[in-house]
Amino acid sequence: MISSFFSKAKPIHLVVVSVLLLVVFVMTKMSTIAEAFSVELFFREAFLFGVCLASLFVLDFFVSKNNLTKKNSYKILMFGLFVAVLPESLLNSKLLIANLFILLALRRIISLRTSKDIKKKLFDAxxxxxxxxxxxxxxxxxxxxxxxxxxxxxxxxxxxWIIPIVGIVCVAIITASYMIVMGVDFTPYLQGFFDVSFDFTPLNSKRIIVAATILLSYGTWASFYFMRNIKHQLKSYKPSFILVIISSLIGLLIILVSPYKDGSEFIFLFAPLSIIMSNYLEIIPEKWFKESLIVILILVSVMNLML
Known part of the structure; x- marks a missing residue:
């Protein structure tokens, strides 16, 4: 059974989910890329797949390191299946890379509970x-x-409290300096940079509607149990679990305001939702129900990849 297989954290699970991501990535790209095959195209897409794998490994690392779930591999299984359910999340390279940066920031923010190297962690985040x-x-x-x-x-x-502002200013100065030295025009870069859109018409496709319904239904249901479970956590761990909930809410807010309405904006929701779902799967006593939740995700993934 799938739930039993992933109930313990083993290296083979990373291999299995990595293969799943590879299959989803290749099938998605084959159906969307119109340009002819070239070496440049191969290395560009290989780099983006590397970003997907890096996101998976970073998620697995900081969740395990900070005990956000028990010692199992449900979080990486959920992340892989969420991507498979909504493969459009792989199409926007900027959002894909940005999500990896956010996961690296989350790793530093969550680790603030140890009270070690606080200044360094804040700057890095x-x-x-x-x-x-x-x-x-x-x-x-x-x-x-x-x-x-x-x-x-x-x-x-x-x-x-000042250190995060210093980190922001440093990136802003370095970026502005680079653009000035390289003669990059600010106007094209800033054009559309602050755009917001509440037009959800582009999301009006069967595949995205089914995927979004599944994701939001799973997330809403599991969140009630996740929040109820926070009060049973040790005092030092409670802030980390609250931050996971807030991360998911920010992910939802991004989906609402993002100028991209093609499914790629959902990528920011997958990591916190994977943690929330993993916690829920851990407490389900009925094995058949736990298995059903996973099988439904697999079936929807196969259906969406075939459409």
Missing amino acids: ALWISLATLLFFWASLFFILIFLALLLHSIVDIKN
Whole structure:
């Protein structure tokens, strides 16, 4: 049974989910790329697949390191299946890379619970989110997590509140300096950079509607159990679980305001939703129900890939 196979954390699980991502990535790209095959195209797409794998490994690392789930591989299974359910999430290279930067930032933000190297972690988190913002402006909403983490961990030293701003300024100065030195025109870069859209017409396809319904239904249902479970966590871990919930809400907000309405904007929701679903799968006593939830995702994934 699938749920039993992933109930323990083993290296083979990363291999299995990596193969799943490869299949989804190749099938999605084959159906969407119109340009002729070339060496440049191969290496560009290989790099983007590397970004997908890196996102998977970063998620697995910081979730396991900070005990956001028990010692199982449900979180990477969920991440792989969410991508398979909505393969359009792989189509926008900027959002794909920005999501990796956000995961690297989350790794640093969540680890603030240890109270070690706080200043370095805050600077790194601000740096990664700033880099993500350069690719996709609405990724800047994740800056909320940094300051919320400071509040939740009762970090009151004013220096620590200034450090994230220093990280933002550093990235801004370096980026502006590079563009000036290289003679890059600011106008084309900033054109459409701050755009927002509430037009959901482009999402009006059977595949995206089915995928979005499944994702939001799973996420909403599991979130009730996830939030109820927070009060049973150790005091030092509660802020981390609250940050996961806020991350998912930010992911939803990005879906609402993003100028991209093609399914690619859902990528920011997958990581926090994977953590939430993993926690839910851990507490389900009925094996048949747990198995059913996973099988439904697999069936929807196959259906969407075939459409």
